[in-house]
Amino acid sequence: MTRRYSVFRTLAAACLVTALAPTAHAAWPEDQPIEVVVGFAPGGGTDLMARSLAPFIQKSLGGHARVVVINKPGASGEIANAHVARAKPDGYTLAIVNAPGFVFLPLSKKTQYKVDDFTLLARVVNDPTVLVAKREAKYKTLSDAVQTLKKDPKSLSFGYNGAGTNGHLALVQLQKIADVQANDVPFKGTAESKTALLGGHVDYAFVSAAETPELRNGTGNLKAVVQFGEQRSKALPHVPTATEVGYQMTMSSERGFAAPKGLPVDIAARLQKAIADSIADPEFIKAASNDAPVLSYLPGAEWQASLNKQQAALQALADQMPKQ
Structure with a gap:
């Protein structure tokens, strides 16, 4: 009886130690998929860019990292941006943001997100x-x-x-x-x-x-x-610019990655490097033939500074439009 009681006490103690020990979790980015949220329908330039980059970012992050693309179209990207702005800043929810709309929408109406709800990671294209x-x-x-x-x-x-x-x-x-x-x-x-x-x-x-x-x-x-570029794009060298035909105006589409504000600095740095490495990967350039002529990488901080400079011109456009 004494021996059986001793064995019981040993097993109970072992179970208690196991219960009190912290649960082991895989470190970011290996314990769940990284969701990249696109604010437009499948098949467009934003969606195709995200899907072509996803496997290369996954490869660059290494280990068991998984990157998946999710479409949340509607309201010119506002629905997707608001979804990401509300997400936990843990590196598992990212947005593909599209400028000028990303900056313009909060200037022209009350939106469900603000630009400063985000940490910009990297611009990929200037199209x-x-x-x-x-x-x-x-x-x-x-x-x-x-x-x-x-x-x-x-x-x-x-x-x-x-x-x-x-x-x-x-x-x-x-x-x-x-x-x-x-x-x-x-x-x-x-x-x-x-x-x-x-x-x-x-x-x-x-x-x-x-x-x-x-x-x-x-x-x-x-x-x-x-x-409507400042000069003829490598993608369309035979097509005139608006300025060439007498209309002094430019407008491009900048697309890149952002995360909810508060993303840890080390995760932001790893993501930015993974994006930069992916864009420079010859296999990506070969696979992303549509984007190759308009690739224009900028680190997040530099992209933010560039968008800040554009804000006055966008505000002037917003002031011309009816308020919603």
Whole structure:
């Protein structure tokens, strides 16, 4: 009886020690997937960029890291941004943010997030906005479209990816500079805009250069009318800029990674390095042929400083628009 009691006491003590010992967890980023949240529908430039980069970031982080892409489209990216802003800053929830919309939306209306709710990690691309039409479009140049709108306001329709996006702001600028009124039609993503254009539901669409590989390889039924970069993009060297054809304006789409504010410095540094390494990986450049001509890496702090410089111009655009 004494021996059995002794064995029982030994087993009980062992169980108690096990219960009191801290549970062992794998360290970040190995104990759960890293979610990269995209604020636009699948198939657009933002979504494709995120999906092409995800496996390379995963490889760079090493170990058992897993990176998955989740789409939360709507409200020009606000839904996705708000979701990430509310997430725990532990490195497991990241956003792909799209400027200028990321900065512009809180300037133009009350939003569910603020820019300072985030820590920017890295810019990946700086992609010029492009106005596209069907090859058989009646008005084939920007000047043709402007002259038509002057004679008949709102007679031509222009699709874009929602309020505050690069396409929308390009249209706002164009209407002001050219003193015209267009029929503007927002969509949830570039795939929707292109489908509407090809189906004859809109006359033009604002897209980003990387989102339209058919413009570079001559396939498909779309043509580039004009691009809105400061200079001709490597992606579309034969397409004139708006400035070249007499309209002094620029508008690009910057896309990159951000995390909820408060992300630990060491995790932020690892993520930034993983993104930088991935963009420089020859295999990624080969796989991401659409983005390759517009890759433009900036570390998070430098990207934030660049966006800060753009804020005054974006505020001026916001002041022109009805408050919501």
